[in-house]
Amino acid sequence: MPKPYTIRLFVPDGEPSTLKIIDKMNWTGIGLEISRDAWTKHKTRKELEQAGIYILIGYQDGNDLPIIYVGQGDGIKSRIESHERNKEFWDKVLVFVSSNGGLNRAHITWLEWALIQKAISVDRCKLDNNATPTEPILTESEKADTQEFLNEILSILPLVEVRVFEEAKKINISIQAKPQKKNILNTIIVPAQEEGFKKVFLGENSWYAIRIGGGKLKDIKYIAAYQTAPISAVTHYAEIESIEPYGDGGKYKLNFVNSAKEITPIKLGNAKKGILQSARYTTYEKLHSAKDITELFN
Known part of the structure; x- marks a missing residue:
């Protein structure tokens, strides 16, 4: 059964189109939405030095569907820096990290795998990932915790106008x-x-x-x-x-x-x-x- 929940959005510089900090009650994670135009200004934030998952989102001329790229890294900043130089399609990035340092390499690789699989099955976007990672092996308890972290991400995304991981309701x-x-x-x-x-x-x-x-x-x-x-x-x-x-x-x-x-x-x-x-x-x-x-x- 769906449960009620509270999302808090903090806009540090008063410009909601450039940076949002996304927090959810009783969640061990934190999210950031950063526009490409504001990346240089906000790339020094400490959250971007952590291990986490990120989603690049944008459009290209002639495509009705949004284009996304799902990635992960022990330090997200360097990965997004590379995409800022080499990928033209995206105009914003969503970043999710642990608020208590609880995500390790296996966790973020599993989250990357799960989000790519979700995007493929829902089929509401063009996926820019060239290769699909195989599912990493986690212990039963680790997988349960990481699945819950994924569920929290999926509950947040529609509230920041990202629905490409959501089943289309006919x-x-x-x-x-x-x-x-x-x-x-x-x-x-x-x-x-x-x-x-x-x-x-x-x-x-x-x-x-x-x-x-x-x-x-x-x-x-x-x-x-x-x-x-x-x-x-x-x-x-x-x-x-x-x-x-x-x-x-x-x-x-x-x-x-x-x-x-x-x-x-x-x-x-x-x-x-x-x-x-x-x-x-x-x-x-x-x-x-x-x-x-x-x-x-x-």
């Missing part, structure tokens, strides 16, 4: 179970370039990296694809089976019940260019009656 959609009233904005229209349309919309029966307002999640039942130029028309739609968080930036993945179905193309017509540069909502009825894009959103 919202299951059932169209037949509760028929909706007519004229509800229950259909999301997404722009799709040729490659993504063929590979993902048709090939994977899904569409992802969509930003959906929380208030719309309960209404969305269908998805339709607007194929960009030279086609410039809505050509296919699908029923949605489930919606799940995608990556770490408030976006979603929509999974289809079956393969997308072709419809009579709803062409751009006299609509303004750029009207479908991002996702928009319409009704199921308009999707099947509109002759052009203007009617679809009128």
Whole structure:
């Protein structure tokens, strides 16, 4: 059963985007979140001289999913210094050390292994680690203690907006179970370039990296694809089976019940260019009656 807990965040220099000290009641660890821009200023902190685990986090152009690198070291500072010179993707680092010096090399190697395995199984990020370490051998009691330390890290990460180690909770959609009233904005229209349309919309029966307002999640039942130029028309739609968080930036993945179905193309017509540069909502009825894009959103 989940337990209530308290997290304390301390911002030493009054700038929460540069450095946070993360503490949890009744925990033998301590966490730091340091932005890359502030690394030079804060790299002399004594916590960074200890043995511990760290996570580099960032994005690269063209990638919807965050990129992470999980590492460990007897002295974390030198490892992050090296990554500051050699890895371009990250814009912040999360560091976790023991507040009482209780982590040794075997413990931090196990934590590194466990976090990498978790990231692989959850599949909400791009992992920058080239090699996956093998699970180190710990005594039964050591493993139990280190697992508990890991559990504490995992409970903290979502509170500093890091969800790549958290299982995505699907919202299951059932169209037949509760028929909706007519004229509800229950259909999301997404722009799709040729490659993504063929590979993902048709090939994977899904569409992802969509930003959906929380208030719309309960209404969305269908998805339709607007194929960009030279086609410039809505050509296919699908029923949605489930919606799940995608990556770490408030976006979603929509999974289809079956393969997308072709419809009579709803062409751009006299609509303004750029009207479908991002996702928009319409009704199921308009999707099947509109002759052009203007009617679809009128």
